[in-house]
Amino acid sequence: MDERALDPIDDLERQHAASLYLTRCWEFTHALYDYARCVSTGEFRGSVNEYLLSSEHAGYKVTPKRHAGGESKLTMDQFGDERVLPVSVSLDPRGVVEMTAHFKIDQQNTIAPRMYYFNDSANSGRIYIGYIGKHKSNTKTSSA
Secondary structure, X not given: OOHHHHXXXXXXXXXXXXXXXXXHHXXXXXXXXHHHHHHHOOOOOOOHHHHHHOOOOOOOOXXXXXXXXXXXXXXXXXXXXXXXXXXXXXXXXXXXXXXXXXXXXXXXXOOOOEEEXXXXXXXXXXXXXXXXXXOOOOOOOOOO
């Protein structure tokens, strides 16, 4: 079979994955936006994970199974530099902060994409998304 005949199928698969990733990132961003709004108005006090688990507070939510509030100490000791991501100098004069909280965009493929963010909702009312992409190095998938 001519390999070029598979190109349209490959293109569809890539488009499907991209569409799924985009949809999930939008859903995660929507949930973070509503969480930050609830925190900044005093309607909710707690972590993003507590918000996602809460049925008492109005706002868009996603399954908490896709959320990780941080990374293990071992991962941070070995690969923490990968999680120091750019932000506005109005948040930190260095222009970077450590971001360990993240959403799992997908777990069914080899890149297992993630969306890392920094929660500053209690101070500025904002949440900074610092990275969307391939899974960062960790102790389970990387050789140290």
